[in-house]
Amino acid sequence: MADQLHHDNQDGWVGKEPYWKDAVFYQVYPASFKDSNGDGWGDIPGLISELDYLRDLGVDVVWLSPMFESPQKDMGYDISDYQAVYDRYGTLADVDTLIASCHDRNMKLILDLVVNHTSDEHPWFKESRSSKTNPKRDWYIWKPARYDPDGNRIPPTNWRSYFAGPTWTWDDNTQEYYLHLYGSFQPDLNWENPSCREAIYQDTMRFWLDRGVDGFRIDTVNKYSKRTDFPDAPITFPGQPNQPAAEMWCNGPRIHEFIREMQEKVLTPYNHALSVGELSNTPLPSQVLPYVSAANRELDMVFEFSMIRLGTGGAFHGKYLYQPYPLSELKAHVATWQTFLEGTDAWHTVFCENHDNGRAVSRFGDTSSHKNWEGSAKTIALWQGTLTGTLFLYQGQEIGMMNMPRGWGIEEYKDCESMGFYEEAVASGDQDRIAKTMDGLRILARDHSRLPFQWDGSANAGFTGENVVPWMRVHDSAFEDGLNVKAQKEDEESVLGFYKTVLKLRKEYGELFVHGAFRHLLPEDEALFVYVKEGVESGRRALVVLNFSAEEQALSSRGVTVARALGCEEGEEARLLITTLRERERLGIESPERLRPWEGRVYVNFAEGA
Template sequence: MTVKPTAFPQDVRDHPWWRRGIVYQVYPWSFQDSNGDGMGDLPGILARLDHLERLGIDAVWLSPVYPSPMKDFGYDISDYCGVDPRFGTLADLDRLIAELHGRGMKLIMDFVPNHTSDQHPWFEESASSRTNPKADWYIWHDPAPDGGPPNNWRSMFGGIGWEWCEARGQYYYHAFLKEQCDLNWRNPAVVAAMHDMLRFWLARGVDGFRVDVIWHLLKDPGFRDNPPNPDWTPDEPEVRHILQIMTCDQPGILDLVKGFRKVLDEFPDKVLIGELYLSVERLCAYYGDALDGAHLPFNFHLLMDPWTAETVGGLIRDYEAALPPGAWPNWVLGNHDNGRVASRFGAPQARVAAMFLLTARGTPTIFQGDEIGLANGVIPPDRVRDPQEKNEPGLPGHNRDIARTPMQWDAGPKAGFTTGEPWLPLVPGHKVCNVAAQEADPGSMLNLHRRLIALRRSHPALAVGDVRVLAARGDLLAYERRAGDEAFVVVLNLGHGPIEAEIAEAVGGRIVISCKGGRKGESVGSRLLLDGDDGVIVARP
């Protein structure tokens, strides 16, 4: 029997769902296989919705399930208005939308507008000649005087970013694989066609979109070279040898974001999320001056910045100061492109990170498997699937497969994910690290997530309240969340050794949750002792 999540109080329900709620990313290749072919699918996701409902999440962000040759696992789309047979059918996706809505949850689709597959009909037509109706739908350019590529623009996956097309006698630009051809977003016909694609899905009941590499959409119209990066070191990917000034975050890009927002605003209660690996100041620009851009430009700094109290405390302050008036923040700890939290921070500290994510001011995003503390996969050379790793092997943290391994549901031979051979290997130790084992353990990572989410949903201060940093020194991070007369103090030890904290705002309060358990109801005096890799939430008197 499904356990219903804690209901939001009325004053929290008055806020938009994407402000008060929690987003959970499903990577469809790896969530649940229903037919034994070793890769996940839509019927598999439908079969596991009880887990998501019991966890207490509010929206599923679904990575791409569109028809695709799968050169980049669905991010090379050949039809924006369908479902790849590997994952199921359009009817399966309609059922997923209906079932999520019936359980009080939303569906956010991935929108991949920067590029299409080279097998998309648009590109096949565009590549056929210089005079066809879609000739200007992609980024084409004549060769340099020596016959080589037009400039030094690189691919994010290694190598030069230009590919020769014999039929046109020109090069086309690809920011990623050569099979992922960049669209020309300066062409109004491209903009109109993509807006219609958004409307197709919104009319089917999709609740919003996460926009892939949104800061890549416009390139320098003069095709100028990117300048060299003076800080590049040989242990970094080759693409970072140059600064992506002419190919990313270009002037005018916010107009495109505002265009997406206008389409979403034609439908009630939708959300626009943007993928942005940018500074705090630059990502905040994507909200728009009048909050007419993205509702939630992704904040990935917990993926990029050091996990130290001083850094995280400073980030909270800087982020809050940079937000446009009325804008709502968000936090991300893990996703399908980065190593797992439990491996980046260590398993004990991952519990502290979860407490931060689920008590921070702003919408949290949880990547599938992080709720059970899933670690990085171990991928033998003959099992590597990631094209980025194949193009630039050996760079630290460069293999995205390590975060994309199958979800681990039970202690069975295939972890309950499939009856066949998993498309990527299971993480070692799956007989211990799985949902079923953690269900039975009150102190598990899974049950810590459930308690944190239930507490967040029950209290306006944690769901939608303000934040104030109280301490960020050494290994100690403390902050207050407040809404009206309700307040909580969150005290976190980001180190491995014990610390003693003096947090005046916590004195007289009572601990409601601790990372390690066993302290519920404890009264807080003038000094608060924390073990290494621990954290507490204190209800203020």
């Protein structure tokens, strides 16, 4: 990109391209990946046993979701000891082995950094709530009560938490409220306190960097700086006691100062350890740029959520009241963040799954039949694999894992957020709201991504022993239609085989797919997603044509021809680089005009005879 600065491992933000731009990252949710000891819970030794699988897939960096000591009320995002490992995951020695095993395979490992909040069982919070004069009192955010005209005690503000309910919980011992943006068991740390910040850097970052980890995915990275005047939020949901208030804590007044300090004091001294931030409620490129501008020296890249949040009813009230959307809206979000990079010194991420969302093939694809499932899973792979930025995959995405079957009841949902919204709907007594919330959960709930990984077709899908009760129910699809690793390894044209091919092509044509400029074609079309990628230096071009529908579609009827879209000059020809179709289905593909249901193709311009 024009005027782009980069940082390398020795000389700061100048020089060669850093490794993480071209790398493929793979998120492991450890509880659900592989159980090595038969207790029904995934663990670090289980992950170590499958590192060769990840290497063979084409993974360069493993991102391990929280495995720290925790009461597990929010699956490890409520940490009670940053320097210990939750015993069901293993030991510190196991983590050391994991680090060494990744490095032995020329892979890197990053951990989840959760430092907006701790568990209420963390020693810091126990000290903080012990008395108003404790030295750690100001490491969390405490405020006195307010009182309504009738003398009833009410919270300091009317803010609503992400998990439903207020952001404040009353503490009887010290007679004040503490702030928590998430669950009441997750009190927010006070980043305004420099001693607290230094403890975060030392205990949660340097400790693990000293053990050899290569960086961090940084949870809730833009929520550390709150508005310290603590005003009430505007009433946007009349009649509700708690109101959405993300503007009170997202992208706050000192946030860039805090992140630069983290970079300068910790990440830069450790060979510019990798940093990728979770940047929620920040939908404008002008808001995102300061976080990832190389000149600002804050974060290497961030996750921006406009596209992956499609279908939700908002982050607060009614989040799981599903809102249908057209393909053109999805494409507009993708185009915004693809063109965001042009003319800047910024970098971005490419992803469509993670631990906080439903499965991509169930949300953006089609699971109505085995044929449509396979076609749409491959089309999603081709879409993700040809976008500019650093690619992140989530465990099971590479085999097309799906959402829970719709027939499963609420008893199969374990997530604290899912249950909070469902219980809120039940408490309303509104049967229509209850039904619509359940329907939304079936599409969007975080639980879907947390089902056990499907290794084979045996009982419990090879995730754990056949006579073990896993912590979450294994998906029925593990036992049929070849939706598991073992079956797909035996089929080179499976979804897994296709992902391997796409990842190889992504690296082979890195100038086009990882670094290329994006040009959107047919932005208003509601069936076809079509775009051109162009190498900034070579001028080589790729045309990506994706049929996001269960109907046959014709390019010619849209006025698009492959050669013209590629800008083929004299002496050049358009060649098919890859298609989602199996070999037996490719008869007649020489004609690029018609795409079959859920078919994707990529064409590249080549010199004739080359």
